[in-house]
Each structure stands twice: as C-alpha cells, then as structure tokens.
Amino acid sequence: MAQSNKNKAIFSAMPWVIFLVFMQVASDRMFNIIAPAIATDLNLDVGTAAIIITVGTLVLGVAGAVYSTLSDVFSPKxxxxxxxxxxxxxxxxxFTLQFSYPLLVLARAIQVTGAGVIPGCFVVLVRRYMDAENQAKYLGINTAMYQLSAGLGAVLGGYINDYIDWPFVFLVPVIVLAFIPFYIKYLPDEKPTDGKASIDFVGIVLVGLIVTTMLFGINEENLISLLVSLGLIFIYSVYALKAKNPIIDLRLFKTPKLLSGTLIGCGVYGVQSVVFFIFAFVMIASYDMSAGQIGLMYIPANFAGFLAGMFSGTLAKKVGVKSTFYIGTTMIIVSLLMFSFLLEANIWLMWVAFVLFGVGYATIYAGYYTVFTKELPEEITGRAMAVRQLFNTVFTAIAITLVGAAISSDLFKHEIVPTVAQRSESFVYANLFAIMAVVVILSVVAYRFVFKDFQEE
Known part of the structure; x- marks a missing residue:
C-alpha cells in the first residue's frame, strides 16, 4: 500500500517537475535572444557577450553531473x-545586479546551478519510481516539452526585451518558488541508498579552472592563460588516472567507440548550440530585426521539431536508426548552407532554413543516441553517458567562445564563400555557417566509419 501511495504521489508531482523543465529550457532560450541587447546596453563586443552563454552552458553541465551523483544519496524532495x-x-x-556584467555572469552561474537539477535528476526520478510504460511516456513528454519551451522561451524573451526591458528576463524563473510546496508534498523523501556519494570536488574544480582559463585565453587572446590551461589539463590527466571516481574518468575512453562516438556528438550538437547563440546576432546584423521578431522565428522551427520528434521513432522503424541520422544531418547541412549562401536574401528563406534546422536535429536524436549507447558495454553505459554529456558541455562552451572571438575580430569580415550578402557583418556569419556545415559533414563521415558494423534490429 505504501509503495502504491508513493507511485500516486510521483504522478501528482510530475506536472510541477515538468514545469521546472519548461522554465530551465525557456530560460536558456531567452538568454540567447537578449544577448545582443545585453551587449549593446553594457557596451560589450560579441566575444565578451558570449561569456554569459558559455558560463551558463558549462555550469549547467557540471551541475547536472553533480546532481546525478547526489541523487544516489539525497532524496528527490x-x-x-x-x-x-x-x-x-x-x-x-x-535582476538586482543588472548594472555590472561580471556580477550578471555570477548571477547566471548561480541560476543555472539551481536549474541543473533537471538535467541531473529528471531521468533518474522517472527511471527509479515509474514502470517501463510510464517511463517512456514521461521521457517523451520531456522531449516534447524541450521543443515547446524552447520556442515559447524565445518568443517571451523577445517580447520582454522589446516591450519591457531585458533585465526582467531574469525575474521570470522566480515563479518556481510557488511550486516548492508541491515538491515537498509529493516527491519521495527517502534516501535511495545508505551509502555516501563520492563527489569528485577536486576534479570539478580542476575542470572548471581548465575551461575558465581556456575561455579567457581564447576570448582575450592571452597566451599565458592558454598555457596555464594546458598545464591544468596535464595535472587533471594525472589526477584522473589515480582518483577513484573522477568526474571525467579517462579510463573509460579505453572503451572502443566511446571517444570517437563522443567526438561525433560534440561536432553535431556543438553546431546546434553555436547556431542558437549567434542566431539573434545574425538576424539583427543582416535583417535589422527586433528581438520580438526573432523570437517569432523559433515558433515554426520548434513546433516542426516537436512533430518530427514525435514521429522520429516511426521513421526509425521504417528506414532504420542510422538512416534517420543521415536524413536529419542532410537537413541540417542544407539549412546551414542556406544560411551561408542566402544571407540577406528574402527573409522567408531564413524561416525555411531555420525550420529545416529544427526538424533535422529532432530527427537525428534516435539515430545518434540509439547507435552510440548500443555500441557501449551495458555495465558502463550510465557512467559513459555522464562523461559524454560533460565532455559535450565543455566542447560547446569552448566552441561558442571561439565563435564569439571570431565575430569580434576582423578575421572573417570579407567574402570567403559565395553569398548574396553585401554587408561585412553578414560576411562573418556566412563564413561561419559554411564552416559549421563542414563540421557536420565531417561528423557524418566519421559516424559512417565508426559505426559501420552496427547491426539494425
């Protein structure tokens, strides 16, 4: 009876947990929309403005890994x-510290440290307290909520920026305080185990220092900072090979296809994060659009992505999971080339490209994760996925920083690829989109080579 009541309570808690999913994703998308306004108001270049995005991405990834570990000791409540x-x-x-960019970055880091409970604990909560049928149901709801909240978050961020002011974006997540009584009432309060979590605090600090010094070195073109970062990488490598449970267990990379599969994911999904970061800057530079207008462009892209995600399983059954990856990445490559070659052409072409981009990423989900996880030994799948996620987070943060530095420099302010664009600012983005298309193409080639022996069921 007690177990039955506990299960009923979990179902009562899920709407409020899923609302937290909505706020976490929506908040991320709102910051992508308001980044140009922050840069303008605080007199920042694009590279410096990228810091608030990269810090948010990095801290969210590390926090998610820590929460995952803590979920083995502390109760979900x-x-x-x-x-x-x-x-x-x-x-x-x-909101209070809006006058200072360094303090804004600090506030954003604290904000996403809290939001990290979702990527860290949502899947654990569902898998631990629900049967197989309801696990599939709520994991599907989570995927759909990601698409919907991303679109609505972009619109809301644009509306707040245009009609109120960007600092008020910070206040939107405060509403989660109203739902704490439901977490207290319905979520399980018992500790999953009697053991103690082995949190690699030393590893977390070292990884944080590595990425911080690397991001600073890239953004400020500081050679000393880059050398310090390389030295810290060596120190962490020595430490990780001796530590019991390091946050990035380098020994796992002895597993065939783990490192190569992880790098393929970093290439493909890193491009997605970079596009979301620069998209608002692109539309402002090439089309003089407002934040509200840019936000509206996310609605058809995310809605189409939501539908594609809902039917991606059916598509995978008909053509195979590897074929869904090739279909999705083809759409992504076409969209990136459209952005590159047709920037400053009719704006509706950009809407079409953005829809293709969203549908492509919703389509490849099964093709990448199904193949990748089935190629790993079952006994290390959980740890391997945690390492893959953290590795991808660090890679993404560095990629966004590199792109921000490239935009702020004069490196790409001339026509390299054939584009209809006429402005030097547009040349920068046209060139970057072409480079990202090449990255995805190389990732597809690597995918075909690495997983050539994968057998479809």
Whole structure:
C-alpha cells in the first residue's frame, strides 16, 4: 500500500517537475535572444557577450553531473527543493545586479546551478519510481516539452526585451518558488541508498579552472592563460588516472567507440548550440530585426521539431536508426548552407532554413543516441553517458567562445564563400555557417566509419 501511495504521489508531482523543465529550457532560450541587447546596453563586443552563454552552458553541465551523483544519496524532495530555491535566488540576483556584467555572469552561474537539477535528476526520478510504460511516456513528454519551451522561451524573451526591458528576463524563473510546496508534498523523501556519494570536488574544480582559463585565453587572446590551461589539463590527466571516481574518468575512453562516438556528438550538437547563440546576432546584423521578431522565428522551427520528434521513432522503424541520422544531418547541412549562401536574401528563406534546422536535429536524436549507447558495454553505459554529456558541455562552451572571438575580430569580415550578402557583418556569419556545415559533414563521415558494423534490429 505504501509503495502504491508513493507511485500516486510521483504522478501528482510530475506536472510541477515538468514545469521546472519548461522554465530551465525557456530560460536558456531567452538568454540567447537578449544577448545582443545585453551587449549593446553594457557596451560589450560579441566575444565578451558570449561569456554569459558559455558560463551558463558549462555550469549547467557540471551541475547536472553533480546532481546525478547526489541523487544516489539525497532524496528527490531535497534535491528539487534546493534546486528550485537556487534557481530563483540566481534570478533575483541577476535582476538586482543588472548594472555590472561580471556580477550578471555570477548571477547566471548561480541560476543555472539551481536549474541543473533537471538535467541531473529528471531521468533518474522517472527511471527509479515509474514502470517501463510510464517511463517512456514521461521521457517523451520531456522531449516534447524541450521543443515547446524552447520556442515559447524565445518568443517571451523577445517580447520582454522589446516591450519591457531585458533585465526582467531574469525575474521570470522566480515563479518556481510557488511550486516548492508541491515538491515537498509529493516527491519521495527517502534516501535511495545508505551509502555516501563520492563527489569528485577536486576534479570539478580542476575542470572548471581548465575551461575558465581556456575561455579567457581564447576570448582575450592571452597566451599565458592558454598555457596555464594546458598545464591544468596535464595535472587533471594525472589526477584522473589515480582518483577513484573522477568526474571525467579517462579510463573509460579505453572503451572502443566511446571517444570517437563522443567526438561525433560534440561536432553535431556543438553546431546546434553555436547556431542558437549567434542566431539573434545574425538576424539583427543582416535583417535589422527586433528581438520580438526573432523570437517569432523559433515558433515554426520548434513546433516542426516537436512533430518530427514525435514521429522520429516511426521513421526509425521504417528506414532504420542510422538512416534517420543521415536524413536529419542532410537537413541540417542544407539549412546551414542556406544560411551561408542566402544571407540577406528574402527573409522567408531564413524561416525555411531555420525550420529545416529544427526538424533535422529532432530527427537525428534516435539515430545518434540509439547507435552510440548500443555500441557501449551495458555495465558502463550510465557512467559513459555522464562523461559524454560533460565532455559535450565543455566542447560547446569552448566552441561558442571561439565563435564569439571570431565575430569580434576582423578575421572573417570579407567574402570567403559565395553569398548574396553585401554587408561585412553578414560576411562573418556566412563564413561561419559554411564552416559549421563542414563540421557536420565531417561528423557524418566519421559516424559512417565508426559505426559501420552496427547491426539494425
């Protein structure tokens, strides 16, 4: 009876947990939309403005890994209440400290530290307390919510920026405080195990220092900072090979196809993150669009992505999971080339390209993750996926920083690829889109080579 009541309570909690999913994703998308306004108001170049995005991406990834580990010791109730409070606290700090960019970055880091409870604990919660049928149901709802909240977050961020002011974006997540009573009432309060979590605090600090010094070195073109970063990488490598449970277990990379499969994912999904970061800057530079107009462009892209995601399983059954990856990446490459060659052409072509981009990424999900996880030994799948996620987070943060530095420099301010664009600012983005198309193409070639022996069921 007690177990039955617990299961009923979980189902009662899920709407409020899923709302937290909505706020986490929507908040991320809102920051992509308002980044140009922050840069303008605080007199920042694009490379410096990228820091608030890269820090958010990095901290979210590390926080998610830490929450995942803590979920083996602390109750879901404790973790979700703590995460929601920290999410709201960082939001209030961001609004209050809007006058200082370094303090804004700090507030954003605290905000996403709280929001990290979702990528860290949502899947654990579903898998631990639900049967197989309901697991599939709620994981599907989570995927759909990602697409919907991304689109609505972009629109909301654009509306707030145009009609109120960008600092008010920070206040939106404060609403999660109203749902804490539901987490307290419905989420399980017992600790999953009697053991103690082995949190690699030393590894977390070293990884944070590595990425911080690397991002600073790239953004400021500081050679000393880059050399320090390389030295820290060596120190961490020595430490990780001796530590019991390092946050990035280098020994796992002895597993065939783990490193190569991870790098393929970094290439493909890193491009997605970079496009979301620069998209608002592109539309402003090439089409003089407002934040509200840019936000509206996300609606058809995310809605189409939502539908594609819902039917991607059916497509995979008909043509195979590897074929879905090739179909999706083809759409992504076409969209990137459209952005590159047709920038400053009719704006509706950009809408079409963005829809193709969203549908492509929704389509490749099964093709990448199904193949990648089935090629790994079952006993290390969980740890390997945690390492892959953290590796991808670090890669993405560095990629966004590199792109921000490239935009702020004069490196690409001339026509390299054949484009209809006429402005030097548009040349920069046209060239970058072409480079990203090449990255995806190389990732597809690597995917075909690495997983050539994968057998479809």
């Amino acid at each position: 404790s973790l979700f209440v703590f995460g929601a409070i920290l999410f709201a606290l960082g939001s209030i700090m961001g």
